[in-house]
Amino acid sequence: xxxxxxxxxxxxxxxxxxxxxxxxxxxxxxxxxxxxxxxxxxxxxxxxxxxxxxxxxxxxxxxxxxxxxxxxxxxxxxxxxxxxxxxxxxxxxxxxxxxxxxxxxxxxxxxxxxxxxxxxxxxxxxxxxxxxxxxxxxxxxxxxxxxxxxxxxxxxxxxxxxxxxxxxxxxxxxxxxxxxxxxxxxxxxxxxxxxxxxxxxxxxxxxxxxxxxxxxxxxxxxxxxxxxxxxxxxxxxxxxxxxxxxxxxxxxxxxxxxxxxxxxxxxxxxxxxxxxxxxxxxxxxxxxxxxxxxxxxxxxxxxxxxxxxxxxxxxxxxxxxxxxxxxxxxxxxxxxxxxxxxxxxxxxxxxxxxxxxxxxxxxxxxxxxxxxxxxxxxxxxxxxxxxxxxxxxxxxxxxxxxxxxxxxxxxxxxxxxxxxxx
Numbered sequence: 333x334x335x336x337x338x339x340x341x342x343x344x345x346x347x348x349x350x351x352x353x354x355x356x357x358x359x360x361x362x363x364x365x366x367x368x369x370x371x372x373x374x375x376x377x378x379x380x381x382x383x384x385x386x387x388x389x390x391x392x393x394x395x396x397x398x399x400x401x402x403x404x405x406x407x408x409x410x411x412x413x414x415x416x417x418x419x420x421x422x423x424x425x426x427x428x429x430x431x432x433x434x435x436x437x438x439x440x441x442x443x444x445x446x447x448x449x450x451x452x453x454x455x456x457x458x459x460x461x462x463x464x465x466x467x468x469x470x471x472x473x474x475x476x477x478x479x480x481x482x483x484x485x486x487x488x489x490x491x492x493x494x495x496x497x498x499x500x501x502x503x504x505x506x507x508x509x510x511x512x513x514x515x516x517x518x519x520x521x522x523x524x525x526x527x528x529x530x531x532x533x534x535x536x537x538x539x540x541x542x543x544x545x546x547x548x549x550x551x552x553x554x555x556x557x558x559x560x561x562x563x564x565x566x567x568x569x570x571x572x573x574x575x576x577x578x579x580x581x582x583x584x585x586x587x588x589x590x591x592x593x594x595x596x597x598x599x600x601x602x603x604x605x606x607x608x609x610x611x612x613x614x615x616x617x618x619x620x621x622x623x624x625x626x627x628x629x630x631x632x633x634x635x636x637x638x639x640x641x642x643x644x645x646x647x648x649x650x651x652x653x654x655x656x657x658x659x660x661x662x663x664x665x666x667x668x669x670x671x672x673x674x675x676x677x678x679x680x681x682x683x684x685x686x687x688x689x690x691x692x693x694x695x696x697x698x699x700x701x702x703x704x705x706x707x708x709x710x711x712x713x714x715x716x717x718x719x720x721x722x723x724x725x726x727x728x729x730x731x732x733x734x735x736x737x738x739x740x741x742x743x744x745x746x747x748x749x750x751x752x753x754x
Contacts, residue, residue, distance in 0.1 A: 348722045354731035359397070362736040366393035384751070385744060393736045394742015404728045408717045422720055423713035430708025436481045438471030438701035444690045449691055457681035461671025470664035474657055478649040485642055485649075490635075497634035510621055511614035515607025529598055532585075539581045542574075549574040 405411045406419040422429065440446070464467050520619035521527050549570050584590045606613035648656035670677055693700070708716065 335657070345722055351726045352722065355733075356724045358399070359729045359732035359736070362733055363394065363397040363500050365735060366390045366397060366740065370394060385747060387748030389744040393740030394748070396735035396737075396739020396742070397732060399739070400732045404731055407728070408721050409727075415698035424716045425540035426711065426713050426716050427709050429713035430705045433699040433708070434703075437704060438697050441694050442700060444694045447693050448686055449689050451686040452682060454679070455682065456685055457671050457678040461668045461673075461678070464668030465665055465672050466668070467665060469662070470661045470668065471652075474661045475549070475591055475652070476662065478657060481569055482646060482649045485646060489639065490642075493638050494634045501634065506621065509614060509618060510608050511607045511617045515604045515609075518600060520608065522597060522604060527597075527600060528588075531593060535581060539578070539585060542581060546574060547578075654737070674689040683716065 356473050367390070370387055370390035373383040373390060377383045377387055390661065402411050406416070409423070410416060410419045445702050464473065581591075587593070603613075607617065645656075648654040651657065711719075
């Protein structure tokens with residue numbers, strides 16, 4: 333009988349244990365009944381000759397019961413504690429049983445053809461689409477995905493993420509020279525005249541500012557003139573400078589080929605060339621980059637970026653009405669609808685899933701099956717015996733009961749034949 337206390341067994345194992353004990357009692361009771369009947373028939377056989385048939389049946393029943401008790405007990409332990417050869421089979425050959433079971437599962441259940449046939453007949457994509465297109469189901473999946481994502485985000489170490497972002501930023505953004513890349517990009521922009529809109533925007537902004545800031549030119553030039561110059565002349569100088577600035581800007585706005593525009597184009601071309609080939613210009617850009625993105629600032633930027641992104645994601649994931657959750661649910665519903673309504677898509681998805689599963693099974697089926705072997709090897713022999721006896725022991729007790737009945741019938745038939753012949 334299993335030695336594990338009832339309190340440590342699961343409810344299912346407790347029910348199995350009660351059934352096992354009941355069947356053991358029934359099988360033992362049948363043996364005792366046969367023994368009592370045998371004694372009575374043996375004592376009274378001389379007075380009542382017909383009891384010979386009863387005695388023979390009871391004798392055969394006892395032999396069958398004892399033989400099957402020995403056979404069943406020998407599977408799990410030594411009968412009566414006597415180390416008879418070829419008994420206690422399960423605890424003695426536990427590891428071999430585990431290996432055999434693992435090989436059986438690997439050969440018969442993890443075969444590529446079996447897996448492919450089963451998956452293709454299951455119609456995974458169609459069933460998944462039919463289930464997923466229901467809004468309540470899509471919301472459930474979205475909620476579970478949000479819970480998993482939230483758990484992952486909360487489990488991540490902020491310091492490690494900061495270090496990772498800083499390292500990535502330095503490796504891919506700060507350590508490489510910017511000059512050749514920026515210069516090549518600027519050269520392509522100027523060659524394609526893609527900078528024209530930016531120049532127009534700048535000129536328009538200057539013109540808008542000039543029209544709205546007339547007072548900024550008061551005294552701009554006149555305050556630098558000698559004090560003996562009349563005030564009227566000073567105002568005239570300031571007005572002239574203001575109107576000339578407006579006239580110049582308006583001329584640049586109107587003339588696409590204005591010398592100022594050509595000067596800007598020439599400057600940008602020189603700058604693009606210097607950024608690609610002039611060590612001095614490249615060095616100055618690198619110095620400016622280093623001054624802006626020194627290590628403490630990179631760390632601060634990484635910290636701010638991660639904290640902002642993390643807090644925003646957590647808020648969106650926790651709120652069922654957030655835009656992220658709603659869009660995820662809508663996307664899942666759309667995926668489910670397409671899977672349900674498109675047979676061609678179903679076949680493609682089923683084929684992809686099947687191919688992936690067959691590949692994984694074919695590549696790792698030995699490793700999967702070894703889980704059984706390794707698990708059984710780690711079990712204690714006594715615990716293994718208890719587990720197996722709880723699972724199949726009740727059915728094995730029927731063998732004892734059947735052996736009692738069959739033995740009684742066999743004894744009766746043999747006695748009847750012998751009595752008839754002799």
